[in-house]
Structures are given as structure tokens and as C-alpha cells.
Amino acid sequence: FRYTRNLVDSGNGKFNLMILCWGEGHGSSIHDHTDSHCFMKILQGNLKETLFEWPEKKGNGEMTKKSERVLRENQCAYINDSIGLHRVENISHTESAVSLHLYSPPFDSCNTFDQRTGHKHKVKMTFYSQFGERTLCVSTRLRTHL
Amino acid sequence: LPAGLSQWFPALEVLDVSGTGLAELGAELLALPRLHTLLAKNNRLGGPGSLPKGLGEAPLGRSLRVLNLSGNRFAEVPPALLGLRGLQSLSLGGNRLHGIPPDIQELRSLEFLYLGGNFITSIPPELANLPSLSYLVLCDNKIQSIPPQLAQLHSLRSLSLHNNLLTYLPREILNLVHLEELSLRGNPLVVRFVRDLTYNPPSLQELAGRTIKTRNVPYAPSDLPENLVRYLSLASNCPNPKCGGVYFDSCVRQIKFVDFCGKYRLPLMHYLCSPECSSPCSSASQSSTSQSESDSEDEASVAARRMQKVLLG
Numbered sequence: 001f002r003y004t005r006n007l008v009d010s011g012n013g014k015f016n017l018m019i020l021c022w023g024e025g026h027g028s029s030i031h032d033h034t035d036s037h038c039f040m041k042i043l044q045g046n047l048k049e050t051l052f053e054w055p056e057k058k059g060n061g062e063m064t065k066k067s068e069r070v071l072r073e074n075q076c077a078y079i080n081d082s083i084g085l086h087r088v089e090n091i092s093h094t095e096s097a098v099s100l101h102l103y104s105p106p107f108d109s110c111n112t113f114d115q116r117t118g119h120k121h122k123v124k125m126t127f128y129s130q131f132g133e134r135t136l137c138v139s140t141r142l143r144t145h146l
Numbered sequence: 147l148p149a150g151l152s153q154w155f156p157a158l159e160v161l162d163v164s165g166t167g168l169a170e171l172g173a174e175l176l177a178l179p180r181l182h183t184l185l186a187k188n189n190r191l192g193g194p195g196s197l198p199k200g201l202g203e204a205p206l207g208r209s210l211r212v213l214n215l216s217g218n219r220f221a222e223v224p225p226a227l228l229g230l231r232g233l234q235s236l237s238l239g240g241n242r243l244h245g246i247p248p249d250i251q252e253l254r255s256l257e258f259l260y261l262g263g264n265f266i267t268s269i270p271p272e273l274a275n276l277p278s279l280s281y282l283v284l285c286d287n288k289i290q291s292i293p294p295q296l297a298q299l300h301s302l303r304s305l306s307l308h309n310n311l312l313t314y315l316p317r318e319i320l321n322l323v324h325l326e327e328l329s330l331r332g333n334p335l336v337v338r339f340v341r342d343l344t345y346n347p348p349s350l351q352e353l354a355g356r357t358i359k360t361r362n363v364p365y366a367p368s369d370l371p372e373n374l375v376r377y378l379s380l381a382s383n384c385p386n387p388k389c390g391g392v393y394f395d396s397c398v399r400q401i402k403f404v405d406f407c408g409k410y411r412l413p414l415m416h417y418l419c420s421p422e423c424s425s426p427c428s429s430a431s432q433s434s435t436s437q438s439e440s441d442s443e444d445e446a447s448v449a450a451r452r453m454q455k456v457l458l459g
Contacts, residue, residue, distance in 0.1 A: 001281055001304035002327055025262045025285050093239030093263035094187050094217035
């Protein structure tokens with residue numbers, strides 16, 4: 001029902017390599033990258049990346065969009081916290097999309113941001129599958145996801 | 147498509163004719179009794195006769211489970227497909243739909259409905275009559291409000307509403323106990339506290355009706371004209387649990403911010419019987435500007451237990 005994060009390789013603890021599968025209309029929230037490098041390559045379909053400025057310390061207004069672009073098949077993108085925040089979405093209503101992500105060092109939590117107010121909160125990131133095996137979620141508490 | 151299709155491939159189960167430029171799917175498909183998945187994305191379907199007549203009654207009509215017509219030119223949901231009582235998955239994403247027909251409720255088996263990327267302005271309450279609907283996508287449309295009846299979709303697990311024209315949600319949305327995902331970004335949701343929106347003082351008829359209901363004044367259908375009996379049956383209960391009141395037409399519409407997950411505030415529309423009747427969630431009076439801060443503790447924790455993921459902002 002939403003995009004899935006599928007861990008492929010955990011690189012001896014040095015990086016996480018994962019494949020994200022985006023159905024039609026699936027998108028992430030605005031998020032940061034917990035001081036890690038983040039590489040993304042489009043394997044199938046297209047993904048729109050919207051870059052945002054970090055909100056002001058006590059910001060209480062709409063977040064500022066820096067730029068947006070549509071990444072095509074085989075294109076690569078890179079981001080880290082000093083560059084800014086981004087939202088990634090599959091804006092197609094007819095095609096699904098697949099992307100390959102490399103995070104180094106690996107991280108399992110980050111902040112998501114409310115575009116209307118700039119308020120952030122920390123979320124734990126989970127995997128739909130790891131190394132080909134489905135990861136079942138036990139928690140039924142409210143969670144916010146990338 | 148060739149006329150002999152059903153004779154040559156009677157066992158056909160999946161047919162993908164996406165991206166072939168087809169302007170119509172013809173009668174040659176009707177006699178395929180095993181076809182359960184028909185994908186016809188990105189074609190030129192949309193005009194009259196895009197789907198074969200008699201679809202619902204044909205062997206194909208009984209076998210079809212998945213139908214994908216996304217990326218075509220439909221300006222309305224083709225009536226021919228409303229007879230597909232066994233259809234489980236329907237996609238009309240990326241077409242030119244301006245509305246959803248109430249007869250959508252005929253698709254009794256529907257579990258997955260994708261209508262993202264159209265020009266839909268409103269949702270018929272009849273959509274809530276689909277008993278198995280679990281995945282509903284209405285993103286990237288022009289929807290201004292959600293009918294409260296949508297809360298009757300007990301099986302709903304995922305609701306996609308991002309990039310529409312919503313300013314608030316009906317409070318009944320909290321009743322969707324199985325909802326795991328809700329996307330709301332890109333809507334002009336009210337951020338700052340909004341005071342009472344409208345209040346039309348009640349008519350004498352309404353006041354009389356309220357008294358009859360709240361004091362349990364007995365009446366029989368023979369006592370009153372039929373229209374008044376009907377009127378009395380339309381009483382709605384004030385959501386304030388401390389208020390035993392009812393209202394008919396006249397009510398206060400108030401936007402309350404219910405903190406879904408402790409972080410995000412969503413404006414929900416509450417209907418109360420009068421401005422004096424304070425909502426269950428506010429402890430402060432209506433004149434308090436801090437009302438948006440101290441929001442529904444009870445409602446929020448209930449909502450937090452039920453709502454799994456809120457994709458906002």
C-alpha cells in the first residue's frame with residue numbers, strides 16, 4: 001500500500017544498500033539523512049525529487065522549496081544533510097518505479113518534516129524485506145514513514 | 147483486436163494491451179471465460195463504445211478480477227464496467243474523470259480502487275457502500291471535501307488524498323479503525339485555529355424537534371404529518387458526550403485540530419448543537435486562543451492507536 005524498502009546488503013556495517021519499490025502515486029515525506037551520504041539510482045520508471053531548505057530554528061511557516069527535478073531511468077542523485085532535505089515521489093499514475101539506494105554510514109532513524117509548518121519529528125525506518133526475506137512488523141502504534 | 151481471439155485462446159487468463167494505441171476494446175473479448183486480468187493502460191480509450199456492450203453479462207464479465215484503464219481518455223467512469231460484480235481491482239488513474247458515479251457501489255467485490263490523477267471534485271457517499279474496499283487512491287484531483295459516510299468503509303487500510311483541495315476532514319475519519327496509511331500532503335489544510343465557522347440560529351421547527359427528542363416526548367406516526375415524522379427521524383446526536391442534545395439542520399461547524407500522532411495537527415470538522423455546547427475535545431472556552439494547542443487528549447490517543455501512518459507535509 002505504500003513504497004517498500006528492501007535491504008539488499010548491509011556492507012559489514014559500513015553501508016546499507018536497498019531497493020525501493022514505488023507504486024503509482026507513492027511518495028515519501030520530507031526527510032533528512034542523519035549525517036550520512038545518500039546515493040540514489042533509478043532502476044525503473046521515474047521519480048520526482050523536491051529539495052527543501054532546512055526550516056528556521058523556530059520556524060512556523062511553510063517550508064521553502066529549493067528545486068525539483070524528475071529523475072529518469074539510470075539517472076543518479078546524491079544528497080546529504082548539508083545540501084538540504086528532500087521528498088521523493090513517483091508521480092506517475094500508470095507506472096511503478098524502482099530505485100537503488102546506498103546510505104553510508106547506515107542509519108535506522110531520521111526526521112520527517114511537515115511541509116506546512118517545518119515541524120520535525122524523529123522516525124524509525126523499517127524494512128519491508130531484508131536479503132529477500134519478508135520483515136514482519138509487530139508494532140501497531142502510529143508511525144510516520146519515509 | 148482480432149475477432150477470433152476467444153476461439154484461438156479460450157484459456158487466456160491475463161491480457162496486456164497497454165501502450166498499443168487502442169481506441170476501443172471490442173466484443174471479441176467478451177467470450178474469454180478465463181480472463182481475470184486485463185491491462186489496457188496508456189491507450190486512446192475513452193470515447194463511447196470503448197468497452198464492449200453487455201460486458202457485465204458476458205463470460206468475461208464474470209471472470210474479470212483486475213482491470214487497469216489508467217492513462218487513457220475517460221471523461222466518465224464507463225457505465226459498461228459497473229456490471230462487473232466480481233471485479234476486485236480497478237484503476238482509472240491518469241484519465242479525465244470529473245466525478246465518480248454513485249453506481250460505483252455496484253462493484254460489490256472491489257478491494258482496490260485507483261482514481262488518482264483526474265479532475266474529480268467530489269466523492270459520492272455511495273462509495274462508502276463498497277464492503278471490501280481496502281485501498282482507495284484519490285490523490286492529485288480537485289476534491290474539496292470528504293463525505294463523512296466514507297468512515298463506513300470498515301475494511302479501508304490505505305487512503306490516499308494528497309494534492310487535493312481539502313481544507314479539513316470530517317471527524318468521522320477517526321472511526322476508520324483499520325486505516326494504516328493516510329496521505330494528506332499538498333492540501334490547503336487549515337493550519338491556524340479557526341473559530342466557529344457558521345451558526346444559523348435554529349428554526350421553531352428545529353427547537354420543537356430537539357425538545358421532543360431530548361425529552362423523549364412520545365409520538366406515533368398517526369399523531370403527526372408524515373413529513374414531520376420523517377423530520378424527527380433525521381435527528382443527529384451532538385458529539386459532545388456530556389451533552390445529550392440533538393440537532394437537525396442547525397448546528398455549529400467547528401474545526402478542531404486533532405493531534406494524530408503527537409506531532410501533526412489535522413483539522414477535523416465537528417458538528418455541535420449550539421455554540422454553547424463545547425466540543426468533547428476542548429477544555430478551554432471557545433474564546434481561548436490556546437485551544438489549538440490543548441487539543442483532544444482522548445480523541446488523539448484513540449486516533450493514535452488506530453491510525454498507523456500519517457504521511458503529511
